[in-house]
Amino acid sequence: MWGTEVSSGDMSSYVPQLRVYGGTMTFTSNRVMKSIEFTVTTGDLALTPNTGSLNKKSGIWKGSAKSVVFTATPNSVTHFNKIIVYYEDGSVEEIPVTVPSAKFTTFVTPTDVTIPSELTAYIVTDVNTNSVSMKPVTNVPANTAIIINGNQDTYNLIAMDDDADDVSENKLFASDGTVKGGDGIYALANKSTNGVGFYPVGSNVTIPKGKAYLPAPAGVKGFLALDEDVATSISNVETSSERAITIYNLAGQKVESMKAGGFYIVNGKKVFVK
Numbered sequence: 001m002w003g004t005e006v007s008s009g010d011m012s013s014y015v016p017q018l019r020v021y022g023g024t025m026t027f028t029s030n031r032v033m034k035s036i037e038f039t040v041t042t043g044d045l046a047l048t049p050n051t052g053s054l055n056k057k058s059g060i061w062k063g064s065a066k067s068v069v070f071t072a073t074p075n076s077v078t079h080f081n082k083i084i085v086y087y088e089d090g091s092v093e094e095i096p097v098t099v100p101s102a103k104f105t106t107f108v109t110p111t112d113v114t115i116p117s118e119l120t121a122y123i124v125t126d127v128n129t130n131s132v133s134m135k136p137v138t139n140v141p142a143n144t145a146i147i148i149n150g151n152q153d154t155y156n157l158i159a160m161d162d163d164a165d166d167v168s169e170n171k172l173f174a175s176d177g178t179v180k181g182g183d184g185i186y187a188l189a190n191k192s193t194n195g196v197g198f199y200p201v202g203s204n205v206t207i208p209k210g211k212a213y214l215p216a217p218a219g220v221k222g223f224l225a226l227d228e229d230v231a232t233s234i235s236n237v238e239t240s241s242e243r244a245i246t247i248y249n250l251a252g253q254k255v256e257s258m259k260a261g262g263f264y265i266v267n268g269k270k271v272f273v274k
Contacts, residue, residue, distance in 0.1 A: 102190035106212035145212035177209030
Protein backbone atom coordinates (compact mmCIF):
# COMPACT_ATOMS: atom_id res chain seq x y z
CA MET A 1 0.00 0.00 0.00
CA TRP A 2 1.16 3.52 -0.66
CA GLY A 3 1.21 6.69 1.39
CA THR A 4 0.50 7.14 5.08
CA GLU A 5 -2.50 5.35 6.57
CA VAL A 6 -4.88 7.44 8.67
CA SER A 7 -7.26 5.12 10.52
CA SER A 8 -10.63 5.94 12.06
CA GLY A 9 -13.24 3.39 13.02
CA ASP A 10 -13.59 0.87 10.23
CA MET A 11 -11.78 2.70 7.49
CA SER A 12 -8.27 3.74 6.49
CA SER A 13 -7.41 6.76 4.31
CA TYR A 14 -4.34 7.18 2.11
CA VAL A 15 -3.81 10.86 1.35
CA PRO A 16 -0.68 11.35 -0.87
CA GLN A 17 -1.19 11.31 -4.64
CA LEU A 18 -0.67 8.06 -6.50
CA ARG A 19 0.06 7.95 -10.23
CA VAL A 20 -0.64 4.75 -12.12
CA TYR A 21 0.73 4.15 -15.62
CA GLY A 22 -0.53 0.68 -16.47
CA GLY A 23 0.42 -2.44 -14.49
CA THR A 24 -1.38 -3.64 -11.37
CA MET A 25 -2.31 -2.35 -7.91
CA THR A 26 -2.69 -4.86 -5.07
CA PHE A 27 -4.56 -4.18 -1.83
CA THR A 28 -3.82 -6.66 0.96
CA SER A 29 -5.14 -6.66 4.54
CA ASN A 30 -5.34 -9.03 7.48
CA ARG A 31 -9.04 -8.09 7.68
CA VAL A 32 -11.78 -8.53 5.11
CA MET A 33 -12.23 -5.46 2.90
CA LYS A 34 -15.81 -4.69 1.94
CA SER A 35 -15.31 -1.62 -0.29
CA ILE A 36 -12.60 0.66 -1.71
CA GLU A 37 -13.33 4.25 -2.71
CA PHE A 38 -11.12 5.88 -5.36
CA THR A 39 -10.91 9.65 -5.96
CA VAL A 40 -9.35 10.44 -9.34
CA THR A 41 -7.82 13.84 -10.24
CA THR A 42 -6.49 13.03 -13.70
CA GLY A 43 -7.54 10.44 -16.27
CA ASP A 44 -10.22 7.75 -16.14
CA LEU A 45 -10.60 4.98 -13.59
CA ALA A 46 -9.14 2.44 -15.98
CA LEU A 47 -8.94 -0.48 -13.55
CA THR A 48 -10.30 -4.03 -13.60
CA PRO A 49 -10.46 -5.98 -10.29
CA ASN A 50 -9.76 -9.71 -10.02
CA THR A 51 -12.64 -10.07 -7.56
CA GLY A 52 -15.75 -8.09 -6.64
CA SER A 53 -17.12 -5.29 -8.84
CA LEU A 54 -15.89 -1.76 -9.61
CA ASN A 55 -18.30 1.06 -10.50
CA LYS A 56 -16.04 3.27 -12.61
CA LYS A 57 -18.50 6.16 -12.50
CA SER A 58 -18.72 6.38 -8.69
CA GLY A 59 -15.19 5.08 -8.17
CA ILE A 60 -16.29 2.47 -5.66
CA TRP A 61 -15.23 -1.18 -5.57
CA LYS A 62 -17.44 -3.57 -3.61
CA GLY A 63 -16.68 -7.12 -2.59
CA SER A 64 -15.40 -9.27 0.26
CA ALA A 65 -11.71 -10.12 0.23
CA LYS A 66 -8.43 -9.81 2.09
CA SER A 67 -6.58 -9.27 -1.18
CA VAL A 68 -7.71 -7.46 -4.33
CA VAL A 69 -5.64 -6.96 -7.50
CA PHE A 70 -6.59 -4.13 -9.88
CA THR A 71 -5.18 -4.32 -13.41
CA ALA A 72 -4.83 -1.02 -15.23
CA THR A 73 -5.71 -0.68 -18.90
CA PRO A 74 -2.46 -0.73 -20.97
CA ASN A 75 -1.05 2.76 -21.70
CA SER A 76 -3.60 4.38 -19.37
CA VAL A 77 -2.70 7.23 -17.02
CA THR A 78 -4.59 7.73 -13.76
CA HIS A 79 -3.80 10.10 -10.87
CA PHE A 80 -5.40 9.40 -7.48
CA ASN A 81 -5.43 11.85 -4.59
CA LYS A 82 -7.37 9.65 -2.18
CA ILE A 83 -8.12 5.97 -1.68
CA ILE A 84 -10.26 4.85 1.27
CA VAL A 85 -10.49 1.20 2.27
CA TYR A 86 -13.57 0.13 4.25
CA TYR A 87 -13.45 -3.08 6.22
CA GLU A 88 -16.06 -5.71 6.96
CA ASP A 89 -18.71 -4.63 9.46
CA GLY A 90 -17.51 -5.12 13.02
CA SER A 91 -13.83 -4.44 12.33
CA VAL A 92 -12.33 -1.86 14.62
CA GLU A 93 -8.98 -0.12 15.03
CA GLU A 94 -9.24 0.45 18.80
CA ILE A 95 -10.96 -1.74 21.38
CA PRO A 96 -11.84 -0.13 24.73
CA VAL A 97 -11.27 -1.95 28.02
CA THR A 98 -12.06 -0.58 31.49
CA VAL A 99 -9.87 -1.41 34.48
CA PRO A 100 -11.68 -1.07 37.84
CA SER A 101 -10.31 0.28 41.11
CA ALA A 102 -9.01 -3.19 41.99
CA LYS A 103 -6.54 -2.70 39.09
CA PHE A 104 -7.34 -6.12 37.61
CA THR A 105 -9.96 -7.33 35.16
CA THR A 106 -10.46 -10.11 32.62
CA PHE A 107 -11.14 -9.53 28.95
CA VAL A 108 -11.68 -11.49 25.75
CA THR A 109 -9.99 -10.01 22.68
CA PRO A 110 -12.48 -9.60 19.77
CA THR A 111 -9.61 -9.33 17.27
CA ASP A 112 -5.80 -9.49 17.29
CA VAL A 113 -4.66 -6.70 19.61
CA THR A 114 -1.53 -5.09 21.00
CA ILE A 115 -1.56 -4.26 24.70
CA PRO A 116 -0.62 -0.58 25.33
CA SER A 117 2.38 0.21 27.55
CA GLU A 118 0.13 1.48 30.37
CA LEU A 119 -1.27 -2.04 30.85
CA THR A 120 0.08 -5.53 31.42
CA ALA A 121 -1.81 -8.55 30.11
CA TYR A 122 -1.44 -12.16 31.22
CA ILE A 123 -2.56 -15.63 30.34
CA VAL A 124 -2.83 -18.34 32.98
CA THR A 125 -0.36 -21.15 32.29
CA ASP A 126 -1.00 -23.41 35.29
CA VAL A 127 -3.46 -23.96 38.13
CA ASN A 128 -1.95 -25.11 41.41
CA THR A 129 -3.59 -26.11 44.69
CA ASN A 130 -3.95 -22.53 45.92
CA SER A 131 -2.66 -20.28 43.14
CA VAL A 132 -2.39 -19.75 39.40
CA SER A 133 0.77 -19.18 37.35
CA MET A 134 0.67 -16.31 34.86
CA LYS A 135 2.65 -15.33 31.78
CA PRO A 136 2.73 -11.79 30.32
CA VAL A 137 1.63 -11.31 26.69
CA THR A 138 1.76 -8.24 24.44
CA ASN A 139 0.48 -9.20 20.99
CA VAL A 140 -2.67 -11.17 21.72
CA PRO A 141 -4.58 -13.18 19.10
CA ALA A 142 -8.34 -12.85 18.65
CA ASN A 143 -10.71 -14.68 21.02
CA THR A 144 -8.12 -15.00 23.78
CA ALA A 145 -9.18 -14.71 27.43
CA ILE A 146 -6.65 -12.63 29.37
CA ILE A 147 -6.07 -10.90 32.70
CA ILE A 148 -5.37 -7.17 32.46
CA ASN A 149 -3.57 -5.15 35.13
CA GLY A 150 -3.35 -1.36 35.28
CA ASN A 151 -4.51 1.74 37.06
CA GLN A 152 -8.23 2.45 37.13
CA ASP A 153 -9.23 3.95 33.77
CA THR A 154 -10.54 3.13 30.30
CA TYR A 155 -7.87 2.21 27.75
CA ASN A 156 -7.80 1.39 24.04
CA LEU A 157 -6.29 -1.88 22.90
CA ILE A 158 -4.87 -1.50 19.41
CA ALA A 159 -5.80 -3.81 16.53
CA MET A 160 -2.50 -5.25 15.33
CA ASP A 161 -0.90 -6.61 12.18
CA ASP A 162 2.16 -8.15 13.90
CA ASP A 163 2.66 -11.83 14.67
CA ALA A 164 0.71 -12.86 17.75
CA ASP A 165 2.27 -14.26 20.93
CA ASP A 166 1.94 -17.98 21.62
CA VAL A 167 -1.05 -18.45 23.94
CA SER A 168 -1.39 -22.20 23.55
CA GLU A 169 -0.69 -22.70 27.28
CA ASN A 170 -3.62 -20.52 28.32
CA LYS A 171 -5.96 -22.13 30.87
CA LEU A 172 -8.48 -19.28 30.75
CA PHE A 173 -11.68 -19.66 28.75
CA ALA A 174 -13.86 -17.00 27.12
CA SER A 175 -17.47 -16.73 28.24
CA ASP A 176 -20.10 -16.34 25.53
CA GLY A 177 -22.66 -15.14 28.08
CA THR A 178 -24.20 -18.57 28.69
CA VAL A 179 -21.55 -20.07 30.99
CA LYS A 180 -22.83 -20.86 34.48
CA GLY A 181 -20.76 -21.29 37.65
CA GLY A 182 -20.46 -24.43 39.74
CA ASP A 183 -18.48 -27.62 38.99
CA GLY A 184 -15.08 -26.07 39.63
CA ILE A 185 -15.68 -22.85 37.67
CA TYR A 186 -13.64 -19.88 38.95
CA ALA A 187 -13.66 -16.20 38.02
CA LEU A 188 -11.46 -13.23 38.90
CA ALA A 189 -12.80 -11.07 41.73
CA ASN A 190 -11.70 -8.69 44.47
CA LYS A 191 -13.05 -9.64 47.89
CA SER A 192 -12.24 -8.44 51.36
CA THR A 193 -11.30 -11.95 52.47
CA ASN A 194 -8.23 -12.44 50.25
CA GLY A 195 -8.15 -9.53 47.80
CA VAL A 196 -7.73 -10.03 44.05
CA GLY A 197 -7.68 -13.60 42.83
CA PHE A 198 -9.84 -16.40 41.47
CA TYR A 199 -12.90 -17.41 43.49
CA PRO A 200 -15.46 -20.20 42.92
CA VAL A 201 -18.53 -19.06 41.01
CA GLY A 202 -21.95 -20.10 42.30
CA SER A 203 -24.07 -22.36 40.11
CA ASN A 204 -26.77 -19.68 39.84
CA VAL A 205 -24.34 -17.07 38.47
CA THR A 206 -23.81 -16.47 34.73
CA ILE A 207 -20.38 -15.26 33.68
CA PRO A 208 -20.83 -12.19 31.44
CA LYS A 209 -19.97 -12.35 27.76
CA GLY A 210 -16.48 -11.07 27.07
CA LYS A 211 -15.15 -12.10 30.49
CA ALA A 212 -12.81 -14.98 31.33
CA TYR A 213 -13.39 -17.98 33.55
CA LEU A 214 -11.10 -20.71 34.83
CA PRO A 215 -12.07 -24.40 35.09
CA ALA A 216 -10.09 -25.63 38.09
CA PRO A 217 -8.82 -29.23 38.22
CA ALA A 218 -10.11 -31.71 40.78
CA GLY A 219 -8.85 -31.12 44.30
CA VAL A 220 -8.74 -27.34 44.02
CA LYS A 221 -10.98 -25.63 46.54
CA GLY A 222 -11.53 -22.07 47.68
CA PHE A 223 -9.40 -19.05 46.77
CA LEU A 224 -6.71 -19.13 44.08
CA ALA A 225 -4.05 -16.42 44.42
CA LEU A 226 -2.33 -14.85 41.40
CA ASP A 227 0.72 -17.11 41.65
CA GLU A 228 2.71 -17.46 44.86
CA ASP A 229 5.47 -15.29 43.36
CA VAL A 230 3.22 -12.80 41.60
CA ALA A 231 0.95 -12.32 44.59
CA THR A 232 3.84 -11.50 46.92
CA SER A 233 3.43 -7.97 48.21
CA ILE A 234 6.33 -5.59 47.84
CA SER A 235 6.08 -5.09 51.58
CA ASN A 236 7.49 -8.61 52.02
CA VAL A 237 10.59 -7.99 49.92
CA GLU A 238 13.83 -7.77 51.86
CA THR A 239 14.82 -4.11 51.95
CA SER A 240 17.63 -4.01 54.49
CA SER A 241 20.58 -1.79 53.72
CA GLU A 242 22.82 -4.83 53.86
CA ARG A 243 21.57 -5.95 50.47
CA ALA A 244 21.28 -3.87 47.30
CA ILE A 245 17.91 -3.98 45.57
CA THR A 246 17.80 -4.49 41.79
CA ILE A 247 14.46 -3.85 40.12
CA TYR A 248 13.32 -4.72 36.59
CA ASN A 249 9.94 -4.40 34.90
CA LEU A 250 8.46 -7.35 33.02
CA ALA A 251 9.97 -6.06 29.77
CA GLY A 252 13.41 -6.68 31.27
CA GLN A 253 14.19 -2.98 31.71
CA LYS A 254 15.96 -1.85 34.87
CA VAL A 255 13.94 0.74 36.81
CA GLU A 256 14.62 2.89 39.87
CA SER A 257 11.15 2.80 41.40
CA MET A 258 7.88 0.87 41.31
CA LYS A 259 4.28 1.93 40.85
CA ALA A 260 1.35 0.49 42.77
CA GLY A 261 -0.68 -2.15 40.95
CA GLY A 262 2.17 -3.48 38.81
CA PHE A 263 4.49 -6.49 38.66
CA TYR A 264 8.27 -6.26 38.94
CA ILE A 265 11.32 -8.48 39.28
CA VAL A 266 13.05 -7.54 42.55
CA ASN A 267 16.38 -9.28 43.22
CA GLY A 268 15.28 -12.07 40.87
CA LYS A 269 11.85 -12.54 42.46
CA LYS A 270 8.57 -11.60 40.77
CA VAL A 271 6.49 -9.41 43.04
CA PHE A 272 3.22 -7.50 42.90
CA VAL A 273 3.18 -3.94 44.27
CA LYS A 274 -0.05 -3.25 46.13
